[in-house]
Amino acid sequence: MKEIFERRSIRKYTGEDVSDESIKELLKAAMAAPSAGNQQPWDFIVVKDRTVLNEIPKVHQYAQMLKEASVAIIVCGALDREKHKGYWMQDCAAAIENILIEAQFLGLGAVWLGVYPREDRVAGLKKLLEIPENVIPLAVISIGYPAESKEASQRYDEKKIHLNKW
DSSP: OHHHHHOOBOOOBOOOOOOHHHHHHHHHHHHTSOOGGGOOOEEEEEEOOHHHHHHHHHHOTTOGGGGTOSEEEEEEEEGGGOSSTTTHHHHHHHHHHHHHHHHHHTTOEEEEEEOTTOHHHHHHHHHHHTOOTTEEEEEEEEEEOBSSOOOOOOOOOGGGOOSSOO
C-alpha cells in the first residue's frame, strides 16, 4: 500500500476539475471505513461551487487553499444516528483517512482541515452550509490535482512502541 506511505498534505492545486467519478470513488472509500457497531454516523457535503469554496476560508483561517481546490468534502457526524455515544468522531476520522488514501491512489492531492472541536469553525460552517443542528462538521478535506510534490515521509519511530506494558 504505497499510497499510505506516499500520502502527504497537498495545499497547492493546478485548477483542473476533479471528475464526478473520482468524487464518487472518494466517497465510496469513505463509506467503506469501519464504525462502532456499524453505526455509520457520517454525512458528506461535497462542495464544488467556487463561491462557497471561497467563503469557507472566512470561517476557517487555515483553509486558504480552497481558493485553488477543485472540490471540498466536509465530513460530518450525525448525532441522531449514534448507537454508541461519542464514537462518531472516531468513525468519521476513519472515513477521512480513507478519503486521503483514495485521493493519493487517484493521483489527487488533499489535506485534512480540522473543524471540530473549534466552536467558531463549527458554527461558521453550520451557518454557511446550512447544516442541521444535530449534525457536527468534523473536518473539511481540500481536494484537487497537485501543483506541488512532496517526498514521502518516514515517521516510524521505535521509541513510540511499548511491548505489553508502558
